[in-house]
Amino acid sequence: MKKIISYSIGFSFMLSLLVACGKKAEEKKSLADEDQIAVKIANVVQANSNEEIKASGLVASLQEARLSFKTGGIIAKIYVKEGQNVAKGQLLASLNLTEINAQVQQATEGVQKAERDLRRVTNLYKDSVATLEQVQNLTTALNVAKQNFEIANYNQGFSKIYATSNGVIVKKLMNEGELAGPGTPVFFMNATGSNDWVLKVGVADKDWTRLHLGDKATIQIDAFPDTPFTATVSNLSQGADQSSGLYQAELKLNTQGKKLATGLFGNTLIKLNISQQNTSVPIDAVIEGNGNDAFVYVVENGKAHKVAIKVISIDNDKVFIQNTSSLITQVITDGSAYLVEGSKVKITQ
Template sequence: MKKIFIPLFLILSLLASCGKKKEVKKALIEDDIIAVKLVDVSHANSTEAIKASGLVGSLQEARLSFKTGGIIEKIFVKEGQNVRKGQLLATLNLTEINAQVQQANESVQKAERDLKRVTNLYRDSVATLEQVQNLTTALSVAKQSLEIASYNQGYSKIYAANNGVIVKKLMNEGELAGPGTPVFFMNASGANDWVIKVGVADKDWTRLRMGDRAMVKLDAFPDQTFTAIISNLSQGADQSSGLYQAELKLNTQGKKMATGLFGNAQITPSVIQKHTSIPIEAIVEGNGNEASVYVVENGKARKLPVQLAGVDNISAFITSGLAGISQVITDGSAYLVEGSKVKVVK
C-alpha cells in the first residue's frame, strides 16, 4: 500500500498538548497504577517522498562563442527568435583573419618552391641532404599553419548547434569579442527538451536512481501537476550549496516552457528503506527527528529516546532506540512519567 508521509511538525502540537495533560495528571498518577496497552514493534518498508525545488532549464543549453577574437561585424538574430540547426547567427570582421590565411598560404607556396629548387641542386650534388630535409620540414610546418588559419577562419562565424531559441544576446555588433566569450545563450525548444534541476541532500541522493518518478508543481501553472522522471544524477556536490543536482525530465503536456521557471518536485525513490515501525500513538513527544516512547519494565513505565526516520498517518518509522525492545505502550502513554506504575490491559 502506498504510504502518505506527513511532516513531523504536524504531530508536535498534539505531543505538546499531551505533555500539558501529563503535567495536570502528574500528582494523581504518582500513587495510582495507570492502565496501559502494549503493541508489538514491527518492521516495515518506507518509501518517504523526497521534496526539492529548482528551476526549469533545457537539455540542450548552449553558450555560443567565436573560437578566435575579433570585432563583431554582424549579428543576424534577436533575443527570443527561433533558429534552425546550422543557421548563421553572427560573424566577425574577417579582414585580419583572411589576411592570416593568405599569409599562411603564401608561406606554403614559398616552401614548395624552395624545396623544389634545393631538391634539383641535391640531384646535381650541389645541395646537401640536410638542406633538403630542413626544407621538407619547413613545408610541413607551413602547411600546418595554413590548416590552423583556415580552421580559425571557419570558426569566426557562429552557427546554431540545434533547433532552438535565442534566450539571451550577450554582445552587440561592433564589440570586441574574445576567444570563447559567450555571445548567445541558446536553448533547444522541443517539447521533450525541458528539465527541472533540483538539489537534494546526500542522504536523499543515495536513495535515488535513474528513472525514478516525480510530481512537479510550477508556479507559472499553479493549477496543474506535471509528471517527470530522473534523467541525470550528478556524481559530485555543488561547492556552494553542498547539494547534489538531479535533473528531472518534464512531461510538458503541451505547455509553453521557459528557462528559469520555478517549481517544486516530490520524488518517489525506488530504493525502499527498511525501518522499525510502531503505531504513531506510541510517540509521546518529539523535537525534529528526536522523539520518545514508553515501555514496561518491572511493572513500571520506562521512557526511551528514539530517532525518527519519518511518519505517515498510521505509523512512525524508527532508525534507532528500540534495539531489543519487542513492545511499546500506546493507550495510556499520555498520562505516564518515568517510573509510573502501570498495569497492562488488553
C-alpha cells in the same frame, strides 16, 4: 451583648460552611483522580518503507550552450534577438573578416612559396648542386606552411556562430561593433524540445549516496501549481559544489506538453529504490513532533507512559520510527491528546 453573640454565631456558621465546601472539593478532587481516560491502542508492526528525499532546484535545459567565436575580432553582424527561436545550423553572428581573410591569404601564399622553393631545390639536388639537407629543410618548411594554412582556414570557419541545436536565445551578451575575445560568450541558448528539460537540485552527501540513476520522482513547479510532473534521476555529480557543499542531481522532466523555461523553481520528492523493514506506528499515536523527535504513549499498569521516538519517514497514515525499544509493542492512538504522564487509562475497542 446580643450583637456580639450574633456575630459569633455568624462566624461559626461561615467557618462550618467553608469546612464543608473544602471537604466537598477534596472529595471531588479525589473522585477526579480516580477518573480513567478512555483510549484505544494499536499494535507496533514491522513494515516495508520506501524512503524519500525532498529537494528543490531550478529548471534548466539539458542542452544549454554558451556560444562564442573561436577567434577574437570586431562583431560585424548579429542576426537574432533575445527570446527568438532558432533552428540547428542557423547563422547567429559573424565577425569582421578583414583580418582573418588576410591571415588565410597570407597562409595560402606561404604554401605557394614553400612549394616553389622545394621544386627549385629538388631540381638542383638532382644536378648535385643542392644538398639533401636543403631538400629536407624545405620539405619541412612546406609542411609547416600547409599546417598554418589549415589553422587560418579553420579559424575563418569559426569566425561565425551557428546554432548547435533547435532552441531559443535566452540571453544576448554582446552587440554589433564590440570586440569579442576568443571564447567570450556572445549568446546563451538552450534547447526547447520536450525531452530537453531537467530539474537541477542539490542534495546532502548522505542523500547522494542513496540515489541511483533511474530513481522515480514527482516534481511540483511553482509556475504550474495544479500540475504534478514526473521525472527520473538522469545524472549525479561526482563532486560537491564548492560554494554550497551539496551534490547536484539532475532529474529529467516529463513536460506533459507544458511550456517550460530556464530558471523555473520546483520542489521534488524522490522515491528511492531502497525498501527496508522498519518499525511502524499509526500517525494518530504520534504527539509533540519536532523535526525527527516525537513521543508516543504506551500503557503500563493501567497508566499512560510517555516514550520518546525518532521518526525516519511518514507514509500516508503510518510513521516509520527507529526501533529504540523492543518493549514497545502497543501504542495509544485515540485519546492520546488528553493524556499526561501517569494518567489513568481505560482501553476501549
